[in-house]
Amino acid sequence: MKRMLINATQQEELRVALVDGQRLYDLDIESPGHEQKKANIYKGKITRIEPSLEAAFVDYGAERHGFLPLKEIAREYFPANYSAHGRPNIKDVLREGQEVIVQIDKEERGNKGAALTTFISLAGSYLVLMPNNPRAGGISRRIEGDDRTELKEALASLELPEGMGLIVRTAGVGKSAEALQWDLSFRLKHWEAIKKAAESRPAPFLIHQESNVIVRAFRDYLRQDIGEILIDNPKVLELARQHIAALGRPDFSSKIKLYTGEIPLFSHYQIESQIESAFQREVRLPSGGSIVIDSTEALTAIDINSARATRGGDIEETAFNTNLEAADEIARQLRLRDLGGLIVIDFIDMTPVRHQRAVENRLREAVRQDRARIQISHISRFGLLEMSVSA
Numbered sequence: 001m002k003r004m005l006i007n008a009t010q011q012e013e014l015r016v017a018l019v020d021g022q023r024l025y026d027l028d029i030e031s032p033g034h035e036q037k038k039a040n041i042y043k044g045k046i047t048r049i050e051p052s053l054e055a056a057f058v059d060y061g062a063e064r065h066g067f068l069p070l071k072e073i074a075r076e077y078f079p080a081n082y083s084a085h086g087r088p089n090i091k092d093v094l095r096e097g098q099e100v101i102v103q104i105d106k107e108e109r110g111n112k113g114a115a116l117t118t119f120i121s122l123a124g125s126y127l128v129l130m131p132n133n134p135r136a137g138g139i140s141r142r143i144e145g146d147d148r149t150e151l152k153e154a155l156a157s158l159e160l161p162e163g164m165g166l167i168v169r170t171a172g173v174g175k176s177a178e179a180l181q182w183d184l185s186f187r188l189k190h191w192e193a194i195k196k197a198a199e200s201r202p203a204p205f206l207i208h209q210e211s212n213v214i215v216r217a218f219r220d221y222l223r224q225d226i227g228e229i230l231i232d233n234p235k236v237l238e239l240a241r242q243h244i245a246a247l248g249r250p251d252f253s254s255k256i257k258l259y260t261g262e263i264p265l266f267s268h269y270q271i272e273s274q275i276e277s278a279f280q281r282e283v284r285l286p287s288g289g290s291i292v293i294d295s296t297e298a299l300t301a302i303d304i305n306s307a308r309a310t311r312g313g314d315i316e317e318t319a320f321n322t323n324l325e326a327a328d329e330i331a332r333q334l335r336l337r338d339l340g341g342l343i344v345i346d347f348i349d350m351t352p353v354r355h356q357r358a359v360e361n362r363l364r365e366a367v368r369q370d371r372a373r374i375q376i377s378h379i380s381r382f383g384l385l386e387m388s389v390s391a
Contacts, residue, residue, distance in 0.1 A: 003228045004229045017269075019269055023274075040104050122191060125249060214240060
């Protein structure tokens with residue numbers, strides 16, 4: 001059975017884990033004072049324009065100014081008389097001192113400021129509204145077959161203002177057009193509130209703070225295959241019930257239960273050691289091999305090691321089986337560590353092309369449930385595979 005486990009007994013941190021049986025497949029941890037800033041919405045001011053980078057720097061209230069690429073600038077910020085064809089020049093589009101509504105796309109990392117976008121996304125239980133991005137939208141790529149056909153019909157019946165885009169999330173499967181319209185109406189009101197707040201005072205300031213870890217978990221992960229939601233703190237349990245009601249998900253209210261066992265919740269489901277692995281450089285594979293994960297500012301490198309692998313009768317078979325195991329584990333580690341950007345995987349060399357394609361397909365299948373947008377290349381003649389992971 002798949003479960004959502006919420007550990008709230010320690011004041012220092014709040015942890016939400018998703019498990020299938022006793023196998024951890026997603027994790028979110030939040031500490032007071034260290035809440036995530038990704039998806040926060042700010043009113044910012046352009047402080048510098050760099051034509052060589054095709055980007056602008058934005059003061060949105062943080063110590064480091066954010067980075068706003070040209071491709072993330074909505075047309076509404078272009079001058080009213082702008083009519084150039086082809087790729088615009090950023091100096092013709094923006095000006096220093098101009099105020100913009102921005103959303104954090106990637107958090108600060110190392111010496112780099114946050115990556116920003118003016119294409120706002122407002123996530124609900126069933127839908128994601130993109131109020132200033134009419135080209136975006138559609139149905140989650142994880143929804144297929146008859147479900148996709150039904151949702152297309154429901155989507156066509158929704159009252160979406162012109163100039164906006166809409167994505168139907170996996171949780172929207174089986175929901176009526178009325179339920180989807182309810183969620184859309186809530187997002188539209190939220191957008192109006194954001195615009196009104198932005199007009200209230202000069203930049204920079206925070207307009208909207210992304211929800212806490214529990215609300216995000218309910219919004220992003222509640223699907224019908226979640227059989228139980230176990231919480232080890234009575235106060236948090238009551239807050240969770242309120243959040244479920246506010247999200248319009250009464251079908252899950254009976255699944256929320258208080259965990260009262262003597263053994264700590266995460267220990268009971270034997271996932272503490274799995275959480276520890278998410279902070280280790282080397283992760284063991286079932287066959288005895290391992291993957292080694294190193295992150296730099298430019299990319300994340302993942303190396304597959306079969307030195308201690310014991311299964312498989314010959315070197316080629318051992319390499320193939322170890323790579324298949326690694327593909328599954330890499331997809332899991334991407335979620336647990338919340339890795340993004342460019343990922344380069346150094347698979348063990350495999351001679352048969354059919355083995356290479358099988359490993360690529362295994363990786364594609366393993367990341368299908370990931371909420372991020374993931375692009376996967378083929379394995380090169382050097383044994384390297386590149387992935388791009390974006391929110």
